[in-house]
Amino acid sequence: MEYLDFELPIKELEEQLDRCQVIGTESEVDVTDTCKKIEKKLIDTKKDIYKNLTAWQRVQLSRHPSRPYTMDYIKAICGDTFFELHGDRTVKDDKAMVGGLGKIGDQSYMFIGTQKGFNTKTRQYRNFGMANPEGYRKALRLMRMAEKFNIPVITFVDTPGAYPGIEAEERGQGEAIARNIMEMTRLKVPILVFIIGEGASGGALGIGVGDKVMMLENTWYSVISPESCSSILWRTWEQKEQAAEVLKLTAPDMKKLKLVDSIVKEPLGGAHSDREATFKTVIKTIEDSMKELKKLSVEELVDQRMEKYFNMGVYKE
């Protein structure tokens, strides 16, 4: 387990607890009371830390190396029924964008998401979760397939942005994202979007338009990363914490601005501290959302989705 700087008090207590338990098993000393005390203190400390997270700390949590990624969710959600699908049928298979079919109960879903790696090798393989145009086109191909067979779409967003590369521009990164955004506004099946980590700008929105857009508690979603924002507006990387504040990029802020529909609660200590609990909450959220969306006709569904986006923006007249 890796710890972020502000999680260090938790690390210390967890180590204390370990030592206490070791003493208990190796010697005759009764440590039950001491261990219980440490356990209680651990929970209190966690509550204390997690109740007062700054925007920047949430950004750090969203990038926590132990945080579950798209494939972890998909595998936990549909187990052996997952059937991965590859390729955009034009250029190649983008490893930063994954997708395929799977079941929850007796309902099939099309899962699509940006994928990060968990060690140096896989991080490179997944291009750090930064998709190329073919990734977005692969996503669109799968969405159209889902529409054809009336299968709801679920996307998982966790990306530091669409890849800013030479080939990406040659193959139309902007066009690929634009096309996805437009097609997703009018797709004739329900779309559920989960922001599970980083939601960076157009790269996120390229698979992020939906009937229910939901942010996990410790994630961020904005037009730019706090680091890049800092470098452009303050001309230094040092103001990233301030940039994180002013961008209002946390789940509670985004909900308040009515730019996302709801917040998915994470276990105490973040999604990575209890993965199983996180997966369970996500499954429950999917089922609840689908119950609601199934009541709508296709026309109502699409109209409601479009109407939601038409109402986004704040101005005076």
Add this chain to the structure above:
Amino acid sequence: MAWFKRTEKGIQTATEQKKDTPKGLWYKSPTGKIVEADELAKNFYVSPEDDYHVRIGSKEYFEILFDNNEFEEIGDKLTAKDPLKFVDTKNYVDRLKAAQEKTGLKDAVRTAVGKSKGKDIVISCMDFNFIGGSLGSVAGEKICRGIDYAIENNLPFIMISKSGGARMQEAALSLMQLAKTSAKLAKLAEKKLPYISLSTDPTTGGVTASYAMLGDINIAEPGALIGFAGPRVIKEATGKELPEGFQTSEFLLEHGFLDHIVHRKQLKNKINLYIDLIQNQPVRE
């Protein structure tokens, strides 16, 4: 020895009598060609010697495209709010005020309806002078109102993009304008009304990742910078030198993302020709 001898002392000229060389009498293109301002305006703001397309705004594009410069603005009362209370090195509110005073514009987009070659068209045009032509809530709403007007009145819609991307000071609200405008374009498409997207120098970021690339035809002015990620960002991310002519109109045409590069002189003709052809109407002179 001086040619003239000043005999009177303490000459004072009243401010209103002082003569100053007016600014903007001449224009110098990047290749060093010099042209008189009036001459430039007559030549569609294109430097006659090297065909350099000078950056212009909604005022000039409306003048070029609408007959007799006659048009009616849509949503011209819209102005930005500061919902995030955004402060960087300056308050967003102050930035807006400064931009409004400098440009005389309300925000980075103007939408208008008027006749072009005798037929009504709706044009939304971005102004780069206004905070880098950045796309925020007001710009998004003005574009949407233009599309709504086109849908209600069965008119073609023309979008002229010129932007550094989404407006950072409105953060995710700006980002969602990509979805908002794209959803409206989906509505326009449903009505089978033509959408012409013109990209001009520069068209980057969120604008490229939404309406600029979604035209029934995408056209551009010669030599414009058009791309998703900015050249500096790509250089930093890849550590590679960028190829010659990277992200220019000509580059995009070559890679299949533009239908046509149109000289500004031909802009009105080409847009109307496309409209007549795609709507199967007689071609107007």
